[in-house]
Amino acid sequence: MSETYTLYNSTVMEHFMNPRNMGDLKDADGVGEVGAAACGDIMKISLKISNGRIEDARFKTFGCGSAIASSSMATELIKGRTIDEAMNFSNQEVVDALGGLPPVKIHCSVLAEEALKAALEDYVKKHPELAHKSPASETVAA
C-alpha cells in the first residue's frame, strides 16, 4: 500500500514505536504501579527525585498502544518538575501533548496520571517530613 494508515496520530505512534524513558530506575525514590479496572492495563512509573524535583522518570506498561504512548509522554512531561507541580499534573496534559487520543482511549492518559501520582505518593510516604507540604492523598483522590 502506498499510504500508511494508523490507528493513532503520528505523535502517539511515534511514542508507541519509540517510547521515551522505558524501563525501571535503579534506586528509584518513588515507584507507583496502577491498574485500570476498566480494561486491565497496568502501568508502573518510577521516579528519581532530588531537592523536591523530579530528576528522572521511567515507565513500564502492560497495555495498548495509547497506554504505552501515554506513559512515554507522561514521563517526558514530568521530568524537571517539582513535586508540587507534579501533584497537579493532569491527564489532559498528556492528551494535549499527544495531539489527542480517541475518546475510548482517554482512560489510558488517566492511568498515566494515576501511576505518576502513585509514585509520588510512594515517595511522600517514604519522606513523612514532606507530608504537611503536599497533601498527596487528597490530590490523588481528586
Added chain:
Amino acid sequence: MSETYTLYNSTVMEHFMNPRNMGDLKDADGVGEVGAAACGDIMKISLKISNGRIEDARFKTFGCGSAIASSSMATELIKGRTIDEAMNFSNQEVVDALGGLPPVKIHCSVLAEEALKAALEDYVKKHPELAHKSPASETVAA
C-alpha cells in the same frame, strides 16, 4: 442487450403478441363476459356453434399478458369441440398448452375457462331444448 428476457415463456409471449381469434363474432350464438374479482381482468368470448359443435370462437380481453394469451389459447383449443366436450374444458388445458404460467397468473386461465363456459351457458339459455343434455350450470360450478 444481446439476449431477450421475457416475463412469460415463448408460447405465452407469442400468443400475447399475436393473439389468435381476437375480436367479436358477428351473429355469435353464445357470448360470455366474465371478470376476475381478484385482479379486475375482464374477458369476453363469443362462439359460433352449429350442429352441437363450436365452429368458431373469438375473444376480447381487458387484462394482463397472460390473460390475453390464455384467451387466445382457449379459443384455439375449443374450436371444433362439441358442446359437451367444451363443457368439460378445464383451465389446466390452457396452462398446459401454454407451457405453463407463473403461479400468480393461473387465475388468468381460470378466467378463460369461465368466459368459455359463460358463452356456452348463454348458448344453452337460448336453446332450452339442449338443457336436459348438458347440465351447464352444474358443470360451470364445478
Added chain:
Amino acid sequence: MRQVYLDHQASTPVLPEVFDAMKPYFTEAFGNASSLHQHGLRVREALKRSRGQMAALINADSAEEIFFTSDGTESANLAIKGVAYANERRGKHLVVSATEHPSVMQSVEFLERQGWTCTRVPVDADGTLQLEALRAAIRPETVLVAVHHVNHDIGTIQPIREVGRVCAETGVPLYVDCEASAGWLPVDVREFGAAMVSFSPHRFYGPKGVGVLYRNKKARLVSVIHGGVQEGGRRAGTENIPAIVGGGMAAEISLTELPRRIAHTATLQSRLWKGLKERIPYIRLNGPEPGPRRISTNLNLSTEFIEGEGQLLLCDLNGIAVASGSSCVSKSLKISHVLAAIGLDHALAQGNIIMTLGMANTVEDVDYTLETFAKIVTKLRGMSPMWDEFQRGVIDSVIAPTGRGKSFSQHAADVSGKAAH
C-alpha cells in the same frame, strides 16, 4: 431497436466515475472497517469520506449524523422501529402519511402488531398531504411523524417545510423518506426541520447495496439489526465498503449536477406529457401537473379501457422500459396503495403506467416513446372488450364522461358476479 429506459424510479446504472471509485475496494482495499490494521484503517477513511459526501448532499451539519444501512427499505425500518423502540416509555403512537412507501407502511404495521398505534394522514386527489389532518393526528404520546419528500408512485412533492413546522411546534421528530427525491431535487434537512432523512444511492447513479439514514440529535434511535458495534452501534454488520464509497461519489456528483438534472428531465417530462395528451384520448396524469408540485422525473399515467401489464410488456418488446402500479404487475394482485389513497377509480388504477426519466433520455427517446406508446394503446384497445363497450355506449369513460352507459366499475362488478368461483 431504440432502447429507452424510462424506469429510473426502479434503479439507475452506476456512473463510470462511481464505478472507478468503487473498484479498488473490491480487491486491493478489501479490509473490514472493524480491523485495526492497515487494511481496516484504510477503509475507515473511505467510510468517513463517504459520510461527508452524503452529509453534503442533504446539507447535514456533520458526517457523524450519517448512518449506513443496506438499502432504503432498511433505512426506513431503522427510522420507524428504531425511534419507536427508543421511545417506548414516552409513547406508542406514530403518524404517517397514507402514501408512504411500503417499507414505512409495513414497518408501521409490524409495530401495530406489537402494540403501537398509528394514524395514517390522508392525502388529496393529487397525493398532497392534508396539513390540517396531520396537525389533528399528533397526540401527546406521538413519538414520530413520517412524511416522504416525493411520492415514489405519483411524483407528488409534499409540503415538507410546512410539515416540519407542524412537527417543530408539537415537538415530535420528523422522518422524511427522500428515496424518490434525493439526487433529483434539493434535499435540505435543516430547511425540512427533519430529525431523520433516508435515501438510497442506487436511485441516483450510485450502486445498490447501501442505504443512508441521516439522524440529528433530536431523535433518539436504537438499533434494529443487532450484533457488533458498527455505525456507532446503530447498525451491526460488516460495512459494504465498495457500495458506500460508490454511493458517496454518486452523492457528490448529484449535488453538482442537480440543476442540470432538473432542467433536463423537466424538459423531457413536459414534452412527453404534452405528446401523450395530444396523441392518446382518454389518458390521465395522476398526481400534480408538471411544475413545482411534481418531481421532474415522474409521469404516472392511466390509460383508460386497457390494463397496465399489457402496456408494459408491449413497451418492453419495443425497447421501452416502464413500470406500472396496476394489480396485475403486483404479486399481491392489489393496485398500488398510493393510487387507492388518491381515490383513483379502479378502472384507471388498472391502466396505470409509470414513466420515470433520467439523464440518458433524449428528445428522440421521448418522440419514439410517444409514437410507440400511441400504437400500443391502439392495439390493446382493439383487444379490449371495455373499449368496444365504451364505443357502443354500454360503459362510460371516467376521464372524459359522455353521460352514456354505466361505469366501468359497475360493469366489472356485474361481470365478476357471473364468475363461477
Added chain:
Amino acid sequence: MRQVYLDHQASTPVLPEVFDAMKPYFTEAFGNASSLHQHGLRVREALKRSRGQMAALINADSAEEIFFTSDGTESANLAIKGVAYANERRGKHLVVSATEHPSVMQSVEFLERQGWTCTRVPVDADGTLQLEALRAAIRPETVLVAVHHVNHDIGTIQPIREVGRVCAETGVPLYVDCEASAGWLPVDVREFGAAMVSFSPHRFYGPKGVGVLYRNKKARLVSVIHGGVQEGGRRAGTENIPAIVGGGMAAEISLTELPRRIAHTATLQSRLWKGLKERIPYIRLNGPEPGPRRISTNLNLSTEFIEGEGQLLLCDLNGIAVASGSSCVSKSLKISHVLAAIGLDHALAQGNIIMTLGMANTVEDVDYTLETFAKIVTKLRGMSPMWDEFQRGVIDSVIAPTGRGKSFSQHAADVSGKAAH
C-alpha cells in the same frame, strides 16, 4: 516490506473471476429485480443462478431455500427474530450456545427485552458445546436452537451432527451460523439436520454487501425488514444484484477449491503454530489443537505478560495484519465473550492475538511472521511490568506455572485497587 494478511476471518479480497462476474451488473445490467421489463428480468435470471450456486455450496435441496440479506449479521437477525416472531404463540424460549457471534447474542438479548427467554448452553475449555447441557436446555416451549458451525474467535468446530440429532429428537429447528466455516470447510445442511444456515461471501473471496440465509420448510420464518415482497416476502428491499452475483460465483469457486483450501491452510497453520511454540515461551493456543476439531485457517493465541493491541499494532507496522479479542481493541473495553466463555484467565485474554490464514499466504509469509512476531513479543515484554515481575517471582505464569508468586489476576486486582478513580 513483506505484506502478510492474516485476518481472513475479518474479510477477504474479491477474486478476479468474482469481480468479472459482478462487473456487468453495475452498469449494463443495472435493473431492479422487481421490474417486469428486460432490465428487471435479466437480473432476475442472475439472482436465480446465484441462488443455485449458494444452494450447491451447502448441499441444499433447492435454490428456493436460499434467501439473500445484506450480510451475515442480518442473516442471523432474520434467523433468530424471524423464527421467534413466527412462533410467538407456540413458545417464547430459545437455546443458543454461549459462544455464538454477537449478531446472534444481541438478537437474543433484544428478544429477551421483549419477553422471550433464552438459555445459553456452556462450552468446555476448548469451546466445544456441551451436548448434555444442550439436551437439558431444550423445553417444550423452545422454538429454536442456535449453534454455530465454527467459532469465529477460536476456530472450534462444533459437533453439529450431534446437535442436529438432539434437535431432531426434540423437534426443535436448528439454526447453524456458518459464517466462520462456509467456503473453508464443507457445510452440508442435510448432514447437519439444519433448518437454517447462514453465511456471508465476503469471508470466502466474495463481495461484501450480501448475506445468505438457507431455510428449509421445517422452520416457520417471518420477515424482520419490512416493505416490498422481495425474497418471497422474507426480505424487503432492492436486491444488491452485483454482490449477489459475485457471492454466487465465490460460492461456486469455493466448492471446487475446498479440498485445496483446507490442505493449503492446514499446512501453514501447523507450521505457524509449531514455530510460535518453539520460539516464544509462555504462548498458548486457545481452542482445540490443529486437527479435526479446529478449522484449518484459525490460530487464536494468548501471549502472556503482554497485551493484544500492542502486538497487533507492531505486527501491522511490520506488514502483518492480525486481529485480537483483547478488551483494548474492542470499543466496549470488554474481552471477547468467547474467551470469557471458555474460562480463559483474564491475563491471557488480554494478550490475545488471532491469526487467520488464506490462500494467498505462503510458507515464506509464515516464516516471516514467526521471526517478526518473536521480536515483537520480546520488545513488548521488555516494556511490560508483568514480565519483569514474573522474572522476579512476584507473579506467576498461567501457561506454565512455576509455583512462585501470586497470580497475574490477583496482582492486577491489587494494583487496580490502588487506582484513584
